[in-house]
Amino acid sequence: MLRPYHFDPSRGDHLSRHIALMVERDSRIPLAMQLRESLRNLVESGTLKPGTRIPSTRQLAVDIGVSRSVVVEAYDQLAAEGYLTSRRGSGTSVAEHTGGQAAASALAPPTEEPGADAMWDLRTGTSNTIDFPRAEWLRCATAVINEAGHQELGYAPLAGVLHARHVLTGHLGRVRGVRNRPEDLMITSGFAQGLALVCRVLLDRGHTALAVEDPGHPGEREFIATSGLRPVGIPVDEDGIDIERLGASGARAVLVTPANQFPTGVRLSRERRAQLVAWAREVSGYVLEDDFDSGLLDTTDRPPALQSLAPDRVVYAGSASKTLAPALRLGWLVGPSELMASVEHVRAGWDIGCSGFEQLTFARFVDTGAFDRHQRRLRTEFRRRRRTMLGHLDTQLPGAWPLGGAGGLQAYIRLPPHIDEQALVRAARRRSVLLRGGRHYRxxxxxxxxxLVISYATANCAALSRSLTEVGAAYREQLDRHDGSAQPSM
Incomplete structure (x- = not known):
C-alpha cells in the first residue's frame, strides 16, 4: 500500500498538491531505503532546491506513519552523502552542493563551458564512443535476453551477477594479474560509485583524509571532499607518487593511478611500488588503485596491477568507461574480504545493484573474446593518434616535450618556462581549440x-593535425610576444 506525504519544498512542512513522497509497505525494499531514494531523486531532479527546508524527522515520521528511526536513518545517510545539511536550531535542509550533483559534475566532463561550441575539443574526460562495437554488443545483448530465465530476470545479488563476476575475475587475472575471487569482486555503477563506497567505508573506520596524486583528477578531489574526507595532494615526479611525502601526510589511504598516472602518463616505478605497499602495511591502511585505462596501454610494456603485490592492502578499481562507453555505467571493485564485506554493507543502504542484463551482456562480450578484439583495435588507433600528435610537437610547438610513456588517452606536454600557460589556452580557444593547461590538474x-594536457580520445588523426596546427599558431604568438618583450629598448 502506498501512503503519500505532500509537502511544499519552499515552505517546510506546509502541504502542497504538487509533490508526493511515498513509501510502499508491501515492498521487499526497506522503508528507510525507499524514503532515502525518494528524497534523493527529488534533490537530484532539482525538485528540491539547494537550501530548501524539509520536515523534521519527527514530523515526517508522523505524517507518513513510520517510526522515527526510519526517517533518522534516511536523513543520516543522505547527510553523509552530501545531500542534506542539519544544523541545531535550523532544522534540516537540502545542501547547497549536493552529493548527487557533485558526483555528476565532479567526475564527468562539463557539458557547458565557454567556447564549448569550438571545432576541436582536446580536453580530458572524454571517451572514444564513436568506435563503440555496436554490432558485437547487440549480438551479445540479444543472446542474453533470448536465454534469460527466471533467475536472470529477477533481482541480481547486490555485488553483481555471479556469472559476470566469475568471468570478470578470470579476465582481470589473465590480463592484469589481479589476484582475487568472485566473492571479493563487486560490480558497480562505474568508478564513481566504487570511489563513493570506499570513501564511506574509510569514514566509518575513522579515516579523515584520502591522499591523492598531484597533479591528478580535479573532479576526484572535489568528489572526495563531498564524501566527507579531506583530499591531500601528494606530489608526483618521473617515478610516480612521492612515498616519503605520502608518509609525512598523516593519511592512511591513498588513491593512485600507477600504470599510467593521470594526467602526466608517468609510471609508478618498481621501487616505488614496493615502497607504497610497505607504507600501506606499516600504517594498516589501503591503496585504491584506479586502473582506468590499462586496456589501452601497450601489452608488451604494461606492468601488472599493483594489487598483485598486496591483495590484502590494495583495492583494485576499473570500469568500462574508457574502453567501451561511460553510458554503460559498468565498473568493478576488488579488495580484501574484510573490506569488501563493509563495502557491501554500505551499498545495501544505497541501491539494490546494477542492471543484470548489462552485466551478463558484458560477461558474454568478454567471454567470446570480443572485448579483447575491441581493445586491440583501440590500442592500434590510439598509437596512430599519439604518433600524429607527437609528430606535430616539433613543428608546431618547438621547445615543448612530452612526459610519461607512450600509451593512454592523453599526453602531458611540458612547455618552455617563458610560455604563459593560460594565455596559450585562451589563444587556442580563440582559434576554436579547447584544451587545458597543467595548472588545471594541480x-x-x-x-x-x-x-598542456592534450587528449586524443575523440580526435582522429585528421582532426589532431588540424587542431594542433591552430595550437601551433597560438603558440607562435606567445613566442613572438616573448621575443618582442626581450628586445632591448632603443
Missing amino acids: ASTAASPPA
Whole structure:
C-alpha cells in the first residue's frame, strides 16, 4: 500500500498538491531505503532546491506513519552523502552542493563551458564512443535476453551477477594479474560509485583524509571532499607518487593511478611500488588503485596491477568507461574480504545493484573474446593518434616535450618556462581549440612549470593535425610576444 506525504519544498512542512513522497509497505525494499531514494531523486531532479527546508524527522515520521528511526536513518545517510545539511536550531535542509550533483559534475566532463561550441575539443574526460562495437554488443545483448530465465530476470545479488563476476575475475587475472575471487569482486555503477563506497567505508573506520596524486583528477578531489574526507595532494615526479611525502601526510589511504598516472602518463616505478605497499602495511591502511585505462596501454610494456603485490592492502578499481562507453555505467571493485564485506554493507543502504542484463551482456562480450578484439583495435588507433600528435610537437610547438610513456588517452606536454600557460589556452580557444593547461590538474597552489594536457580520445588523426596546427599558431604568438618583450629598448 502506498501512503503519500505532500509537502511544499519552499515552505517546510506546509502541504502542497504538487509533490508526493511515498513509501510502499508491501515492498521487499526497506522503508528507510525507499524514503532515502525518494528524497534523493527529488534533490537530484532539482525538485528540491539547494537550501530548501524539509520536515523534521519527527514530523515526517508522523505524517507518513513510520517510526522515527526510519526517517533518522534516511536523513543520516543522505547527510553523509552530501545531500542534506542539519544544523541545531535550523532544522534540516537540502545542501547547497549536493552529493548527487557533485558526483555528476565532479567526475564527468562539463557539458557547458565557454567556447564549448569550438571545432576541436582536446580536453580530458572524454571517451572514444564513436568506435563503440555496436554490432558485437547487440549480438551479445540479444543472446542474453533470448536465454534469460527466471533467475536472470529477477533481482541480481547486490555485488553483481555471479556469472559476470566469475568471468570478470578470470579476465582481470589473465590480463592484469589481479589476484582475487568472485566473492571479493563487486560490480558497480562505474568508478564513481566504487570511489563513493570506499570513501564511506574509510569514514566509518575513522579515516579523515584520502591522499591523492598531484597533479591528478580535479573532479576526484572535489568528489572526495563531498564524501566527507579531506583530499591531500601528494606530489608526483618521473617515478610516480612521492612515498616519503605520502608518509609525512598523516593519511592512511591513498588513491593512485600507477600504470599510467593521470594526467602526466608517468609510471609508478618498481621501487616505488614496493615502497607504497610497505607504507600501506606499516600504517594498516589501503591503496585504491584506479586502473582506468590499462586496456589501452601497450601489452608488451604494461606492468601488472599493483594489487598483485598486496591483495590484502590494495583495492583494485576499473570500469568500462574508457574502453567501451561511460553510458554503460559498468565498473568493478576488488579488495580484501574484510573490506569488501563493509563495502557491501554500505551499498545495501544505497541501491539494490546494477542492471543484470548489462552485466551478463558484458560477461558474454568478454567471454567470446570480443572485448579483447575491441581493445586491440583501440590500442592500434590510439598509437596512430599519439604518433600524429607527437609528430606535430616539433613543428608546431618547438621547445615543448612530452612526459610519461607512450600509451593512454592523453599526453602531458611540458612547455618552455617563458610560455604563459593560460594565455596559450585562451589563444587556442580563440582559434576554436579547447584544451587545458597543467595548472588545471594541480591541487597545490605553488608555481609549477607550464604545460598542456592534450587528449586524443575523440580526435582522429585528421582532426589532431588540424587542431594542433591552430595550437601551433597560438603558440607562435606567445613566442613572438616573448621575443618582442626581450628586445632591448632603443
